[in-house]
Amino acid sequence: MSIAINKNTSASNVxxxxxxxxxxxxxxxxILLLISCESFTGHYFQPKVLAITHLATLGWISMIIFGAxxxxxxxxVDSELYSTKLSVITYICFVxxxxxxxxxxxxxxxxxxxQTAASVIGLGATLFVCNIFFTARKATAGNIEINFILSxxxxxxxxxxxxxxxxxxxxxxxxxxxxxxxxxxxxxxGLIGWFMMLIIGVSSKLIPMFLLSGILDxxxxxxxxxxxxxxxxxxxxxxxxxxxxxxxxxxxxxxxxGIAFYILFLAKAYxxxxxxxxxxxxxxxxxxxxxxxxxxxxxxLLNTSTITDPNIRLHLSIAFGFxxxxxxxxxxxxxxxxxxxxxxxWLKKYGKISSKVRTPLPKDLYSxxxxxxxxxxxxxxxxxxxxxxxxxxxxVMQFGAFALVIAAILYNMNVxxxxxxxxxxxENKIIANGTV
Amino acid sequence: MELYSESDKxxxxxxxxxxxxxxxxxxxxxxxxGLVYSVILNQQEGIAIQMTLSSKGCPMGDAIISNVEQVLQxxxxxxxxxxxxxxxxxxxxxxxxxxxxxxxxxYE
Numbered sequence: 402m403s404i405a406i407n408k409n410t411s412a413s414n415v416x417x418x419x420x421x422x423x424x425x426x427x428x429x430x431x432i433l434l435l436i437s438c439e440s441f442t443g444h445y446f447q448p449k450v451l452a453i454t455h456l457a458t459l460g461w462i463s464m465i466i467f468g469a470x471x472x473x474x475x476x477x478v479d480s481e482l483y484s485t486k487l488s489v490i491t492y493i494c495f496v497x498x499x500x501x502x503x504x505x506x507x508x509x510x511x512x513x514x515x516q517t518a519a520s521v522i523g524l525g526a527t528l529f530v531c532n533i534f535f536t537a538r539k540a541t542a543g544n545i546e547i548n549f550i551l552s553x554x555x556x557x558x559x560x561x562x563x564x565x566x567x568x569x570x571x572x573x574x575x576x577x578x579x580x581x582x583x584x585x586x587x588x589x590x591g592l593i594g595w596f597m598m599l600i601i602g603v604s605s606k607l608i609p610m611f612l613l614s615g616i617l618d619x620x621x622x623x624x625x626x627x628x629x630x631x632x633x634x635x636x637x638x639x640x641x642x643x644x645x646x647x648x649x650x651x652x653x654x655x656x657x658x659g660i661a662f663y664i665l666f667l668a669k670a671y672x673x674x675x676x677x678x679x680x681x682x683x684x685x686x687x688x689x690x691x692x693x694x695x696x697x698x699x700x701x702l703l704n705t706s707t708i709t710d711p712n713i714r715l716h717l718s719i720a721f722g723f724x725x726x727x728x729x730x731x732x733x734x735x736x737x738x739x740x741x742x743x744x745x746x747w748l749k750k751y752g753k754i755s756s757k758v759r760t761p762l763p764k765d766l767y768s769x770x771x772x773x774x775x776x777x778x779x780x781x782x783x784x785x786x787x788x789x790x791x792x793x794x795x796x797v798m799q800f801g802a803f804a805l806v807i808a809a810i811l812y813n814m815n816v817x818x819x820x821x822x823x824x825x826x827x828e829n830k831i832i833a834n835g836t837v
Numbered sequence: 838m839e840l841y842s843e844s845d846k847x848x849x850x851x852x853x854x855x856x857x858x859x860x861x862x863x864x865x866x867x868x869x870x871g872l873v874y875s876v877i878l879n880q881q882e883g884i885a886i887q888m889t890l891s892s893k894g895c896p897m898g899d900a901i902i903s904n905v906e907q908v909l910q911x912x913x914x915x916x917x918x919x920x921x922x923x924x925x926x927x928x929x930x931x932x933x934x935x936x937x938x939x940x941x942x943x944y945e
Contacts, residue, residue, distance in 0.1 A: 435914075476892075476893075581844045609860075610891070610892055612929065613933070613941065615929070615930055615931065616929060619892070659867060674930075675933055675941055675943050676863070676942070676943075677931040677941060677942035677943050677945055678941065678942035678945075707936065744861070744897070747861060748897065750901070751900070752897075753900075753903075754902045755861075755900045755903070755904060757907065761838055762859070762861050762864055763861050763862065764862075764864075828876040
């Protein structure tokens with residue numbers, strides 16, 4: 402089974418650029434975590450937590466998702482990416498905007514700085530959405546993966562719009578309710594609408610393909626699609642137009658049932674797989690799927706339990722956000738990197754010569770040993786970090802964050818080993834990174 | 838009496854030759870992957886292969902097809918070769934041979 406990759410070379414370069422940038426920013430996120438653990442013992446609405454959260458969501462997760470979509474969407478719709486130029490402009494907007502935004506949060510530079518950052522990100526998000534919509538317009542009606550991806554793109558745009566309004570609201574205070582009220586909406590739409598929807602769309606295409614699963618019924622995915630969108634639209638109407646969040650538990654149940662249908666689809670794909678030996682990328686993926694249970698439990702506790710102590714509720718909220726971004730989404734992305742990047746590089750380096758000379762396989766282009774060590778360190782670091790947040794223990798968090806820093810270094814070593822992979826032809830044989 | 842005709846023997850040799858071409862992701866040859874749908878040998882027209890890919894738009898497709906052509910030219914220089922990519926029937930994991938499944942750890 403071969404992962405689908407865009408044949409357009411300049412588009413491939415853009416994809417590589419996104420992966421490399423995201424990897425570097427992921428390393429910086431872990432460093433920032435390490436040096437600001439104290440901030441995770443208090444309220445989430447504080448400079449360093451907001452800075453790290455936005456670097457993670459925009460610079461790391463969204464950056465790599467953009468790269469992956471520029472590769473995947475053209476393949477799903479059997480067409481070229483609408484515009485490589487647009488993808489480059491989007492990239493520039495996101496890098497500049499994200500760094501400026503992180504600076505604004507970290508140093509509390511509200512006013513023109515944060516407004517500029519938000520506007521540049523808003524422009525980038527709009528261009529991205531246009532690029533994806535124009536690329537996907539050839540898709541056949543009812544293509545569930547594309548429906549998820551387009552829907553996610555729309556929710557991204559809305560998330561960024563709300564974020565931009567919030568950036569201006571810090572100075573002009575024009576929103577009718579308090580700032581934190583809209584921050585919750587911004588976070589929920591981003592997490593469920595953009596990330597969750599996108600992950601379902603992409604993984605429902607890739608995971609059965611990688612596992613060589615039997616023929617799967619898409620009905621579960623369709624139910625998940627409608628439930629997630631219904632839950633989000635209901636939540637938005639209530640919270641924005643009616644100014645009331647009291648029905649949130651109802652929408653939470655709708656969203657959880659939607660996620661459950663997605664997990665059932667994955668379970669079916671896993672059960673019917675021909676490929677029993679899971680490689681390192683798929684191991685990351687399935688551990689991430691298991692880890693989704695942690696934020697779900699935290700979310701249920703926050704919404705239904707009788708815990709009234711405001712400090713405990715704050716710790717639960719921060720642990721929830723951290724476990725979604727790190728335990729689920731980041732772990733999933735770390736794994737999928739090893740299922741996509743080696744193929745992009747292999748195709749660039751060996752695609753045209755593989756029939757004439759002996760070539761390494763894509764899995765030979767990175768170190769599996771490093772990837773295994775990275776997985777162990779990431780899991781250990783993540784679990785310790787969550788425990789530290791829940792217990793509000795800074796030394797515990799620092800220990801966890803240190804493990805995450807090492808995991809990020811190992812990840813970067815593999816990413817850059819792939820990005821800078823050199824091909825040498827010697828006596829009609831290809832020597833890849835020094836080995837035949 | 839010979840069990841196989843000369844033509845059958847030749848077809849088996851072509852299949853054996855095609856087993857040199859690997860799927861880059863799995864490291865399993867394309868015959869055991871069930872990607873080769875038919876091999877037709879014609880003394881006048883040469884070797885005609887009908888094959889598919891595991892997913893539409895797979896960019897490894899060019900490399901795989903190029904490998905197929907290369908291998909056939911090397912092993913059967915006396916024949917012209919033609920490789921046709923088809924999408925019907927749609928490839929499914931059920932097409933993988935028992936040997937392929939074994940290599941994938943299916944029976945472990």
